[in-house]
Amino acid sequence: MNKFLREAKLWLIAIPILLWTLLPIYHIFLFSISSKDSAFSGALWPDHPTLRNFGTVFRQEHFYLHHFWEQIWNSLWIAVAVGVITLFIATCAAFAISRLKVRGGRTVMNAALFTYFIPAAFLAVPMYKAMGTYGLLNSRWSLVLAMVTLASPYAIWVLKQASDKLPWELDEAARIDGATPLQLFRLVYLPLMMPSLVAIGTYALLLAWNEYLYAFLLLSHENTIPLAVGLGHFLASDDSPWELLMATALIYALPPAAIYYAFRRYMVGGLTVGAVKG
Amino acid sequence: MIAPYVLVFLVFVVYPVTYGLWLARHPQSYVTLFDDPVFFRTVVNTIVFLMVAVNVKFALALFLSGFFVHDRAWIRWLSVIFIIPWAVPAIPTIFSIRFMLNPEWGIINSVWFRLTALDGPNWLNDPTLGLTMAMVVHIWKALPFWTLILIAGRLAIPRELYEASSVDGATSWQKFKYVTWPSIRTLYLSSTILSMIWTLGDFNSVYLLTGGGPADLTHVLATLGIRYIRLDQVDQAMATIVVALPFVLPLVYFMMKRLSANE
Numbered sequence: 001m002n003k004f005l006r007e008a009k010l011w012l013i014a015i016p017i018l019l020w021t022l023l024p025i026y027h028i029f030l031f032s033i034s035s036k037d038s039a040f041s042g043a044l045w046p047d048h049p050t051l052r053n054f055g056t057v058f059r060q061e062h063f064y065l066h067h068f069w070e071q072i073w074n075s076l077w078i079a080v081a082v083g084v085i086t087l088f089i090a091t092c093a094a095f096a097i098s099r100l101k102v103r104g105g106r107t108v109m110n111a112a113l114f115t116y117f118i119p120a121a122f123l124a125v126p127m128y129k130a131m132g133t134y135g136l137l138n139s140r141w142s143l144v145l146a147m148v149t150l151a152s153p154y155a156i157w158v159l160k161q162a163s164d165k166l167p168w169e170l171d172e173a174a175r176i177d178g179a180t181p182l183q184l185f186r187l188v189y190l191p192l193m194m195p196s197l198v199a200i201g202t203y204a205l206l207l208a209w210n211e212y213l214y215a216f217l218l219l220s221h222e223n224t225i226p227l228a229v230g231l232g233h234f235l236a237s238d239d240s241p242w243e244l245l246m247a248t249a250l251i252y253a254l255p256p257a258a259i260y261y262a263f264r265r266y267m268v269g270g271l272t273v274g275a276v277k278g
Numbered sequence: 279m280i281a282p283y284v285l286v287f288l289v290f291v292v293y294p295v296t297y298g299l300w301l302a303r304h305p306q307s308y309v310t311l312f313d314d315p316v317f318f319r320t321v322v323n324t325i326v327f328l329m330v331a332v333n334v335k336f337a338l339a340l341f342l343s344g345f346f347v348h349d350r351a352w353i354r355w356l357s358v359i360f361i362i363p364w365a366v367p368a369i370p371t372i373f374s375i376r377f378m379l380n381p382e383w384g385i386i387n388s389v390w391f392r393l394t395a396l397d398g399p400n401w402l403n404d405p406t407l408g409l410t411m412a413m414v415v416h417i418w419k420a421l422p423f424w425t426l427i428l429i430a431g432r433l434a435i436p437r438e439l440y441e442a443s444s445v446d447g448a449t450s451w452q453k454f455k456y457v458t459w460p461s462i463r464t465l466y467l468s469s470t471i472l473s474m475i476w477t478l479g480d481f482n483s484v485y486l487l488t489g490g491g492p493a494d495l496t497h498v499l500a501t502l503g504i505r506y507i508r509l510d511q512v513d514q515a516m517a518t519i520v521v522a523l524p525f526v527l528p529l530v531y532f533m534m535k536r537l538s539a540n541e
Contacts, residue, residue, distance in 0.1 A: 010345070010348060010350070010353070013342075013345050014345075014352075014353075014356055017342070017345075017356065017360060018356065018359065020418070021359060021360055021362060021363060021422075022359065022362075023378075024363075024371045024374045024375050024378065024418070025362060025366075025371065025374075027374045027375075027377070027378055027385060028370055028371070028374045031374075031377070039383075040383040041383070041388075042383060042384065042385050042387070042388025042389070043388075044385070088282065089282045089283050089286060090283070092279040092280065092282055092283070093279070093280050093282070093283040095279055096279040096280040097280065100279070102279075102280055104280075105280065108280055108283065108284060108287075110534065110538075111287055111291075112283070112287070113534055113537060114530065114534065115287070115291050117472075117475055117529075117530040117533050117534065118479075118526070118530060119475060119476065119478050119479020119500065119526065120479050120481075121478075121479040121480070121481040121500035121501075121503065121504070122478075122479060122500070122503070122519050122522065122526070123291070123294070123295075124481075124503070124504065125298060125503045125504070125507060125512070125515045125516055125518075125519055126294035126295050126297060126298030126516065126519075127290065127294050128507060128512075129294065129297060129298060129301065129512055129516075130290070130293055130294035130297060130298075133297070145286075145290060146290065148286060148290075149286055149287075149290040149291060152283060152286060156283065185279075209367070210367035210368065212367075212368060212369055212481075212482060212486070213481045213482070213485075213504070217504065217507065228367065228369055231369050231370070231373070232369065232486075234373075235373075242377055245373065246370075246373075246374065246377075249369065249370035249373060249374070250370065252367065252369070252370060253366045253367055253370045253371075256365075256366065256367055257362070257365050257366045260365040260366075261358075261365065264361075264365075
């Protein structure tokens with residue numbers, strides 16, 4: 001009886017958690033399979049569920065959707081570029097700081113961490129101004145470089161931590177065999193670091209795909225903006241087609257969610273646990 | 279090999295920040311800023327947002343982490359679902375909540391009407407309710423992450439401590455007070471500091487929900503800077519950030535100290 005009561009108490013906590021978590025998600029799904037009338041009626045389930053909204057989105061048959069495929073391509077292009085460049089920069093930096101023990105490595109690490117802890121919305125203002133001076137505004141590269149700047153500090157930190165754990169004997173053995181630092185990097189370091197590299201590449205990719213603020217500040221042409229900014233444009237008028245907005249939003253949210261769950265083991269914790277554990 | 283990152287840091291952090299501070303050098307910018315009634319309101323909103331949202335979020339995360347450490351298969355499944363708000367991008371879900379709160383067509387007021395036969399409140403057209411809802415959105419999004427951090431903290435506590443206190447006949451409250459809390463206090467406090475920094479930079483929860491409205495009454499510092507940029511007043515935007523720095527930098531300094539202490 002006591003055991004039963006304890007289980008009942010757990011379920012009593014579980015039900016509100018489930019409702020709280022899923023309601024906004026369910027609402028997106030509900031709208032994307034509803035006609036406009038049904039969506040605006042406040043119904044909890046549409047009378048006639050339909051996939052028409054997705055057809056409209058894929059065929060770009062609405063004013064706000066004229067650049068749908070182009071914008072999803074921009075999102076993908078930017079995310080992949082940020083992932084690749086961040087991975088390159090962070091791997092080199094982590095290798096130099098952790099294995100080659102270059103002078104000033106500690107200072108660079110601190111500079112990176114400082115960038116990581118400054119709220120991104122604060123850095124956005126000077127970044128916007130600087131991109132203007134560089135003449136990069138409205139070029140996809142401005143967003144790529146800004147996101148690389150934001151993603152690198154965490155990437156370097158995680159890779160440095162992982163790389164500190166590799167045994168030193170490997171480096172020594174390679175040196176005795178006459179390996180140059182570059183050979184050490186390519187033949188010993190990279191293969192051993194592969195799991196962390198995959199995780200960090202994914203992290204940078206998702207960060208860029210999900211970003212809204214920097215994208216909306218730095219890019220404004222219909223054909224350079226990623227889908228995130230395209231979604232924001234839906235709210236420009238009062239009678240927005242919310243059922244189409246939600247269908248597009250669902251398409252936009254699915255790939256990063258799938259990737260997140262596929263790499264879930266690597267995605268949580270990391271720096272934060274390192275930073276906050278006493 | 280460290281050069282690529284140093285280059286990125288110089289070109290996209292050092293130069294912009296220096297240039298930004300240089301733009302913010304005119305005392306006139308600060309006079310204009312302090313004269314702007316929106317600015318004063320924004321500072322109050324930001325303080326309320328930080329105090330209320332961060333503390334409520336952590337109280338909930340502390341409670342929920344205690345729930346999720348129960349060893350049941352169905353609770354592990356629930357934790358997979360619970361992480362969704364953190365796993366998906368911000369815009370879709372915030373827009374979804376925005377329409378749910380629509381006074382005429384939103385699902386919340388429609389259910390409200392069915393239950394009470396009264397019209398529900400105009401959620402986002404009232405500054406107090408609007409800011410409250412922005413805090414709810416923020417908590418909805420960030421709660422899973424901090425709950426996971428606190429779960430990790432709780433799981434690191436040796437089981438023997440709990441077994442020993444059970445033998446001594448401790449109640450669950452006593453177990454929390456004398457075993458759990460002393461073990462995770464440091465984690466809890468530094469998580470709160472880090473979360474304050476990140477919450478200060480939370481642009482999406484406010485901007486995508488209320489847009490700072492009605493009548494610019496729900497801005498926080500993160501959205502106000504961007505508002506000045508949209509109005510083409512970049513000096514003003516920089517001044518806003520400079521004003522916030524005395525509050526942000528000590529927190530950042532604390533976190534960096536903490537990290538180097540752990541190495």
